[in-house]
Each structure stands twice: as C-alpha cells, then as structure tokens.
Amino acid sequence: MRRVLFGAAIAAMLVVANGRAAVQNAAADALAPLEAAVEAKPDDLRAANDYRMAVIQAGQYDRALAFFQKTVTAHPASANLHLNYGFEYVDKIPAAGSITQVILANNALGEFTKSIEIQPSWIALYTRGNSYLFWPRIFGRTQLGINDLEAALKMQRADKKHSYHVRVLIALGDGYWKLDDFAKATATWKDGLAEFPDNPALKARLSKQGDDLKVFFDGVYDANKRVDTSLKDLWSEQ
C-alpha cells in the first residue's frame, strides 16, 4: 500500500516537473521585453522588480545577474537599480549550494550598500538591515542590521504611515532577539502590534517563547527558503 502511494507521488512529481518546465520556458520568453523596460528606465523600482519576479518564474538567475551587472555598469548612479541587483542575488540563494549562498548574500549586501551610498532611502535601509539578520551570529552583523533598521524606523516616523512600515518593526524586534535582548524585542513587536493591529507576523512572534521562538526563527531565517523580495507593496497600497 505504502509503495503504491510512493509510486503515485512520484508520478505526480513527474507531471509537475514537466509542467514546471513549460512554465519556465514561457517565462524565459517574457524576459527580453522586461529587460528592455529596465534599460529604458533603470531607476524605476517597479520595472526592475517586475523583471525579477519573471526571472524567478523562469529560474534564469545567471542571465539576470549578468543583465544587472551590465546595466549597473551603464548606470552606476541608479540607486534603485543597485537595490534590485542586490535582490537578484537574494533571489538566487535558495537555488544555490550552501557555500554559494554565502557568496550571493555577501554580493547582495554590496549592492544594497551601493544603493544606500547613492540614496539612503527607507527601502534600501530596511532591505540591508533585514539582510544582515540572515547572517549567523558568528559573523557579528546583527548590530549592523539593527543600525539600518533603526535608521529606517526614524525615517518612517517622519513619514506618513504606510502598511509596509510594519516590516521594520518586525525585523527590528527580530534583531534584538538575535542579540538576546528578549525584552527589547518583545517591546518592539508590541509597539508594532499597537501600530498595526492584527499583524500575523507580529502575533506569531509574541505568542512564542524560548525554544519555540528559536525554532520559529530558524524557519524564518532559513537561507534555503525563498524570501519574498517583491516590492509591490510599495506601490499597491490603497
């Protein structure tokens, strides 16, 4: 009985794999016009974001990295292009081996830094700050992440409230937790929940303690899982 189930599961996996290949081919065909759109407006956050989402569908990370490399060389002062280039490295991470993941993550940080150097925007600071949190404690990068996130928090406090601002409060609490400051982490998440009631990510954190929370974070910051790098919240907010 069990063997039959395995057989059925494997057959289903083959069908899915064939279907996935067809989807990837179609997605690859869609890349060229999206690349043209990015080249036409290199600092357009949305154009490059749309391109990256298509790249994920196509699984064409190396093509995209080469494209971004070529395009930032042509437009070195484009902060948002550097930001999306960094995200392209992040997008490839789940598809890479464990050592290559480190290299990709480091390259991503390099591009995020270039973006901030050109224009220290809220999204760039949040992005780099959040990226630092994926590095194991041993590398001592958590405090750098907290610094970026605190800067992003300061910026959003001076701005009108947006729903995506909750991300900074979530990540900042995570950073404090990672530095073993559970009290500060909890306070930050509670502040976030007061500001953004019913946020499921904040509720999940506040409902856990000790080993349960550690297991939760192992899942959240697992380099083998795909991180949602879509920036659509920035322009789709009602």
Add this chain to the structure above:
Amino acid sequence: MKRLVLVCAAVLAIVGPRGRAAENGPITFEEIAAKAGVSVRHHTRNFKGQGADVLHMFTSGGASAAVGDYDNDGFDDLFVTDSDEGTTSHLYHNNGNLTFTDVTAKAGVGGGNDASSIVADALWFDYDNDGWRDLLVVRFGTPLLYHNEHNGTFKNVTAQSGMTTFGNTIAAIAFDYDNDGRLDVLLGNYFKPQNLLDVSGIKKDPHVLPNDLDRAVNGGGVTLWHNLGNGRFEDATKKAGFAGHTGWTLDVGHGDFNNDGLQDVYLACDYGTDRIFFNNGDGTFRDATEKSIGFDTKKGMNVDVGDYDNDGWLDIYVTNITDEYMKECNMLWHNNADGTFTDLSRETGTCETLWGWSAKFGDYDNDGLLDLFVVNGLRSGSPDNYIPVLVNMITKPGVDFSDVNSWPEIGKMSWSGYQKKKLFRNVDGHTFKEISALAGVDNDRDGRGIAVSDFDNDGRLEFLQANADQTPLLYHNTSAGVGHWLELKLVGTRSNRDAIGARVTVKTPTKTMIREVDGGNGYAGQSSQRVHFGLGPDARITSVHIRWPSGTQQDVTVPVDKITTITEGAATASK
C-alpha cells in the same frame, strides 16, 4: 535456482546472557577505551612548505578503525590507523574479555606513514579466499596489501597485487561486483592524484583544493580494482563506468539497492553531488544519480546502508554539514523500491548532526529496528573561530578556491569543534529519537570513523569511535532488558569466502528483517562482517533465508541468542 533447505546449528560456544523480551529499556554504554587497552592517540600529518597549515587541516580525516577477526578465534579484532610521519597504526587482538593486546609489532602491519604517504583508512578482507582475513591499508599514496600468514603475522604483497597506483585515497570497501567469487576493491579518492607531501610539486601546482565549494569536479574520483584471482588486481575503473566521476569522494558504500542480486554503489562526495551507480551485471555500472536521487551541492561525508523501516529494501544514510553557518541537513534516502529514493531525514528526525562524519546503523537495543550513531566535529581548538576568517576569503571577488595559497591559516582556531555526538534510537521504523546523553555517548571529540561489533559476543553491539588528533573511545553496550538476538558468521564457498554482499532475511512471528554482509560501509571504519539481528520479544524464528552472492539460496534453522556459523551450501555448519 536450487533452494537448499538445511538445518545447521553448530554454535560458537561463546555466548552471553540470554536475551529477554524487549520492553524498550534505556540504551546505555560505558566508555572503556583505556581499560580495554586501545586508547592510543591519532595524529594528523604535519606538512612542510607552502600551505602546510591548510593541507594539515584538509587531511585530518584519517582517523579510522577496521574490525575483523584476523585469527579466526571467534572474536572481532581491531585495526586503528594513525597518520603522521613516524607514527604507526595499531593492530589490537581481542582477548575475549573486552580487553585487547597490541600485536602490531609481531603482525608487522603498523607502517605506512612515510615521507611520501599518509595512512588514511583500512579494510579487512580475504582477497585470496584462504579463510584468513587479509589487510588493506589505504593512503594518500599507494595502498598497502598485507597477506595473512595464518600465524599472527602478515606479509606485504602490494607489489605482486598490482595495486600500486598513486591516489589520495580516503575510503575503501571490498565487494564482489561481478559475483565471480572473488572480492574486488573500490577506493574513494579525495584530492586529485598529486602528492601533497611533495613540497616542490605543491609550489609548482598549488591548485590541489576544490575548484568550487558546491560543485567541485577536480577531486580524485574512485578507483575500482578487479580481483583476478591469482593474487593480482587490475584497474577496472574505466571499464566499469566510474572514470567519469571526478568528484571529491569521501566515502563509498555498497549494497543491493534494487534487489536484483547485484551489488550497487553509492558515493558520498564533499563539495558537490553524491552519486549512485547501479550494477548492470556484466561488469559495468550505470550512473543513475539524476533519476534516483537527483544532483546535490552538499558536503557528503558518509555512506551507510540498512533497511531502517524493515520494508525489505535497503536505505542509505549520508551525513552532510549542518551548523550555525551552514544548513545542509543529512540525507536518509528511503528506498522507494523502484530505483528511486526519497530523502526522509527531516521526517525521521535524523537531519541535523552538525559537522557529520561517520554514521552507522546498528540495532543497539535488539528490538529489530536499526538505530543510528553519528559522529561529528571538525576541529576543537582555541575559542577563536575560523569561520569568519574563512568567509572573508570565500567572499573575496575572483578568489581561486583551488589554490592552497588562497586559504587563510587556521593555526589553533576552532572550526565546528566540540560537537556532541548523536545516537538516534529507531522508535517505530519511521521516526528516530536522539538519546546520546541518556545513552552516555554524547562526547564532544573530533570524531571520524566508527567500527561496530559485538566485541564480547554477548549479542549486544559495541562500537569504537576513532577521533582526529585525539584518543579513540570504545563504548561497551551495557543496555539491560534488550531483546533476543541472532548473529550469523557466513562462510562463502562458491561465493567470496567473507560472504560480503550475502543477503540474510530473518522472519519472526512479528517481523521480517534483512541485512547484508558489510564490506566496509561507513566513513573511516569497517564494522563486523557478522550479521546481527535484534529480535525484540520474539524468542522464536520463523525462517532464516540466505541469498549468497553466487546466487545460491539457502534456508537454515538457527538458535536464538547465539552466534552461528553458516557455510554456503553445507548440510552441516562448520565450527
């Protein structure tokens, strides 16, 4: 196929306390290495010249142990390797009372660590079918083959054997891949075949390290030595279909993965994909990696083979690296019975063992389910951690990983050190529970090899843990209330004398189990060639069936809680 129904029951008289009905009592071990007389430290090779520190680090894998009853007295003996120049490996004779006598000097098998060679692993196998186990010592260098002279001494017959090709060999198994009745040898080679001890050679070509840390293809691959039967071996690597594999092989394993009577091969590779080869039955193998397991980018360290869920199909356990800075997860390849495998390490709870090395299946509580002991830990040094230093190198744009000069010195720094060993108790054939602390085996040494055997012939499995640059640990199984058991020593006649690859199926009123005679599976270790079955509360065996490598099928009747010798095709058992 002629089926022999035989009753044979000459029991080797040395048996321990009779097994009792298992009630899942605790598994417990007592560490007795010093008391047993096997507590001699291993030494990793010290290099000279360019990249000496880095090469020392990369070659710290040679602490191994091989179990074999070389004098046919019914007790498994031990060979433990050392690796630095001027040190000797050790042959320990089992005195039968959990003490051992170092007989290296008399036996003449301690050598091998010279100015151009590093001892890395060892293997007992009866290559000439004379009934006495011979010893193969593999090296970063050329192998050494010692013929057992039947009197406690050994003769170096390497030159006559033809096994004289240089390789940076780290793993070895013996199995009869063409079922011609003679044991062949498969060697796993780590580095490409360049002598790392040749200072001027390294200066001239320092590109000896992996060219990619996830997809390296510049390793040593494997070497298959076909036994010609006249004391000579020929290199059959290319003919058998292994020449295309150029990965960084750390371990090699064998077993009949598709139940066709032929021994198949699994290769665990560092810095890149493992590979699985199915035996075509005509002296060649086919690489089925893509279809069977898929390509991976992990750091494969170990292969062990066993049917952990008693479904009649051999499964495979591979250790990788899972630590704070790297999350690879091990692989417990569940055999889907159709030529494919599914990794169920997460589902079974055997995924995380830190920087894994050897892992061995064994039914340590005789409940009929294979448990799993895993050793780990790369280098326990100072509080300073090498990882941040290493990552600075890895992330340097354009760095050439293969160049020994690219790698920062490690000095006395730690790298995945002080790691607690893992003992996974098989709960129900589908899940495992980690019990190393309760069992008393949660040491934090830099483990490498494991050799499993019932050293005191009491039906409970012990194991020796070989450690890099540290003394080994010998764990005596003191578990109380374990189940009934059965051990078989198989003697081939048409098949290879050691019966390596023979498949034994034991049925009791409550379960059916399979085991195969093991020709050296598991990193840096060789375990007993006797097959051990825990029977749990079943004091009655319904049937014992042996499928010999020759194809002979044999049914035997054997007593419970005893060690029994079975000779292929014999109407009565040998003594």
